[in-house]
Amino acid sequence: MPSESSTQAFSRGPVSANRRIELVVGPGGVGKTTLAAALGMRAAAEGRKTIVVTIDPSRRLAQALGLTSGQGRRGEPVRVDNAPGDLWCLLLDTEATFETIVRVNSSDHTKAEAMLANPIYKAMVRHLGGALEYAATACVQMLHAEGRYDLIVLDTPPTANAIEFLEAPKQIAEVATNPAAKMLASSGRIGMKFFGLGSGALMKVLEWVGGGAFVADLGHFLGEFRIILSEFQRRAGLFADLLASPATGVVLTTAATEFSVREALEFLNVLGRHGLRIDGVVLNRVDSPPPAWPGDDVVLAGLDRPGDRDPSEVLARLRDLHRHLGEQADRAAAARREMLARQPGVPLACVARMDPPPSSLVDLQRLGDTLWPGS
Numbered sequence: 001m002p003s004e005s006s007t008q009a010f011s012r013g014p015v016s017a018n019r020r021i022e023l024v025v026g027p028g029g030v031g032k033t034t035l036a037a038a039l040g041m042r043a044a045a046e047g048r049k050t051i052v053v054t055i056d057p058s059r060r061l062a063q064a065l066g067l068t069s070g071q072g073r074r075g076e077p078v079r080v081d082n083a084p085g086d087l088w089c090l091l092l093d094t095e096a097t098f099e100t101i102v103r104v105n106s107s108d109h110t111k112a113e114a115m116l117a118n119p120i121y122k123a124m125v126r127h128l129g130g131a132l133e134y135a136a137t138a139c140v141q142m143l144h145a146e147g148r149y150d151l152i153v154l155d156t157p158p159t160a161n162a163i164e165f166l167e168a169p170k171q172i173a174e175v176a177t178n179p180a181a182k183m184l185a186s187s188g189r190i191g192m193k194f195f196g197l198g199s200g201a202l203m204k205v206l207e208w209v210g211g212g213a214f215v216a217d218l219g220h221f222l223g224e225f226r227i228i229l230s231e232f233q234r235r236a237g238l239f240a241d242l243l244a245s246p247a248t249g250v251v252l253t254t255a256a257t258e259f260s261v262r263e264a265l266e267f268l269n270v271l272g273r274h275g276l277r278i279d280g281v282v283l284n285r286v287d288s289p290p291p292a293w294p295g296d297d298v299v300l301a302g303l304d305r306p307g308d309r310d311p312s313e314v315l316a317r318l319r320d321l322h323r324h325l326g327e328q329a330d331r332a333a334a335a336r337r338e339m340l341a342r343q344p345g346v347p348l349a350c351v352a353r354m355d356p357p358p359s360s361l362v363d364l365q366r367l368g369d370t371l372w373p374g375s
């Protein structure tokens with residue numbers, strides 16, 4: 001579990017009481033899914049009915065959260081047994097989320113079925129970059145509108161660049177609102193070439209769709225999908241407004257390296273421009289400094305069985321390793337100082353690299369308790 005030396009907690013409890021949505025953002029592989037689960041557990045322990053919308057949990061984490069035991073369908077909330085409070089978890093499913101949007105917002109059942117069977121719709125949901133991000137934001141909107149949870153924690157998709165997460169859903173709207181597409185609907189694929197419409201989100205989708213009743217499919221898709229989307233937006237409100245309201249906060253997770261901190265600082269600026277409120281930054285998997293070098297004699301005496309190797313060579317290698325670990329920890333400490341100096345108003349916490357990685361409910365609970373002390 002977190003070693004004393006490198007894990008440094010936030011100065012106050014999980015997220016303020018007026019938050020209804022907490023986004024956990026950051027570059028891929030830094031610990032978003034892990035920290036989103038730990039934060040969700042911590043909030044549940046404080047007595048808030050919490051749901052963690054997760055995207056790509058490791059197999060062990062999914063097991064710990066009860067997402068693999070077939071209790072529920074993908075895309076549906078599952079209660080986390082043995083959690084320290086009322087904790088729920090939902091494994092995001094892009095197709096299931098879009099299906100709900102279509103069913104709930106179509107004017108009638110037949111139109112919904114026709115849309116769900118439309119090859120252009122299917123290609124968009126399965127292949128278009130931005131569909132996962134759109135589903136994540138829509139899922140949060142729907143849960144928020146339902147009002148069954150005190151807090152929704154969203155583990156954001158592993159978008160290569162975290163900024164893309166905020167921009168990607170626009171592609172879905174573009175598919176339905178592209179004005180050139182209407183011309184296409186009446187002119188078919190020939191028109192696509194004729195009008196020089198080689199790029200854009202809709203064109204990408206069309207490339208995935210084979211031949212067949214293209215003109216009819218496109219006409220129906222364009223006619224209906226825009227109505228469905230605008231009906232969804234009307235009911236759920238504008239996501240950008242929700243993000244910029246005091247109901248939403250952000251926890252940014254990153255690694256404790258110079259590069260990651262610089263990237264994180266840029267991202268904080270972008271989030272600020274989108275009107276989002278930063279509740280905290282976590283530097284994750286921070287390397288602890290090694291214990292002081294005990295002296296060559298002690299190390300030599302402790303060498304188990306140097307075998308055929310020259311002890312002085314072994315000693316030199318160990319000294320190198322020790323220096324390397326020290327430098328790594330120094331770099332992490334410098335990255336932390338940089339973050340504190342550049343964003344003094346943003347709460348900062350550090351999590352030590354753990355071995356083995358945290359994946360059981362007990363690990364996550366201890367991680368959450370350590371990071372967010374009682375409020």
Ligand SMILES: Nc1ncnc2c1ncn2[C@@H]1O[C@H](COP(=O)(O)OP(=O)(O)O)[C@@H](O)[C@H]1O
Nearest residue numbers: 028029030031032033034285351352353354357
């Ligand atoms: N503090 C930590 N110490 C050690 N391993 C960690 C720590 N935090 C996360 N991990 C591991 O790092 C990997 C990536 O974490 P994950 O939460 O899936 O990141 P992301 O969701 O950002 O891709 C996982 O294998 C996870 O168990």
Ligand SMILES: [Mg+2]
Nearest residue numbers: 032033056158
């Ligand atoms: Mg993840």
